[in-house]
Amino acid sequence: MTDIPATYESSRDQFRAALASLSNRWAGSRLLSHSLADNSDLTIDVISADATRDKQKLLILTTGLHGIEGYVGAAVLQLFIEEYLPRLDPETTGLLRVHPINAYGMKHRTRVNKNSVDLNRNFEENFDSLKPLNSYYESLAHLLNPARPLINPFYEKLAFARNVLKALPKGASHIREAALMGQYRVHNGMYFGGFEPQAETKFIQKIVGDAVSDYAQIVLLDIHTGYGPRWQMTLVNPPSEKQTAKETATRFNVPLVAGVNPDEFYTIHGDMVEYFHKMVASKYPDKKVYAGAFEFGTYGESLLQGIHSLQTTALENTLRWFGGSDAMHTWMKREYNELFVPANPKWWQKAQADARQAFDGILSAEEYFKE
Ligand SMILES: [Zn+2]
Known part of the structure; x- marks a missing residue:
């Protein structure tokens, strides 16, 4: 065992x-x-x-x-x-x-x-050639990269849901791809692939x-x-x-x-x-x-579970870079652990x-x- x-x-x-x-x-x-x-x-x-x-x-x-x-x-x-x-x-x-x-x-x-x-x-060699990839990423910055300290779980869940609704007209697969495919420009963004081999x-x-x-x-x-x-x-x-x-x-x-x-x-x-x-x-x-x-x-793979997973990933990244309240830290620790362990x-x-x-x-x- x-x-x-x-x-x-x-x-x-x-x-x-x-x-x-x-x-x-x-x-x-x-x-x-x-x-x-x-x-x-x-x-x-x-x-x-x-x-x-x-x-x-x-x-x-x-x-x-x-x-x-x-x-x-x-x-x-x-x-x-x-x-x-x-x-x-x-x-x-x-x-x-x-x-x-x-x-x-x-x-x-x-x-x-x-x-x-x-x-x-x-795992790439020419990082300059990767810079233009995922050109939509910045257009979803409000959703994926809210560059500010996080307030509390209740507020942030609402803010995230509102931003998802705003982004949805672009299409769920568009959001999914922009969020997950990786990007090579924003060092404090999500799925950042680096400027050089680590x-x-x-x-x-x-x-x-x-x-x-x-x-x-x-x-x-x-x-x-x-x-x-x-x-x-x-x-x-x-x-x-x-x-x-x-x-x-x-x-x-x-x-x-x-x-x-x-x-x-x-x-x-x-x-x-x-x-x-x-x-x-x-x-x-x-x-x-x-x-x-x-x-x-x-979490699972339904659309709602996918959005939940995106929320956890985006807010964990934001919290790491911009900080937030104690309540945010406690909540995010639990959410993030559930996503991976x-x-x-x-x-x-x-x-x-x-x-x-x-x-x-x-x-x-x-x-x-x-x-
Ligand atoms: Zn993995």
């Missing part, structure tokens, strides 16, 4: 402790704790365990790209250690596990890093880039929360994945798969899974690769069942299990 960890530190202790159970079977397993330059008590921890005889298959599990989502991510990693490790063959299979990519965000229970950058919009981005690019070079086959799974239906995890394929969502669902025997394109998801740039999928495919065309994200939904034990029960189904389906289709 795995619980969702309560703090960044206790989660990291648990992650580090798993090195022992890995070392039993993978001789030479190692832990790397990478300090973020300006804050030595925040680390990105990486456990690598190379195949002991023949480097055939590599499994990469990454968590906490969106800081606060790392709590559920770490618990899913722990579930993997307890239930799936015994089913892998150390002679031919290597492991790389990361806890969490965005340590600052996990510690401070927010999605973004210290520079307020959404790291899943940051330290976390460069670190993980190096770690994964080095790890994949020796293996013939790679599976990379990146764990997230907050998107999709509340009671069913979504497996998200990157845009460069050639299988359709339907083909993926059949092949992996999972009920819900989405592809990242405007019909099935929203257009995003700087996505990490896409970056690694494309990197492997272009640099090593002979390697076999599957890369995808687990998205455990929380739901308190209901039944939610976590179902999330674990969904994680098992996806691990079973993917690792069996990709032939990672010992007979």
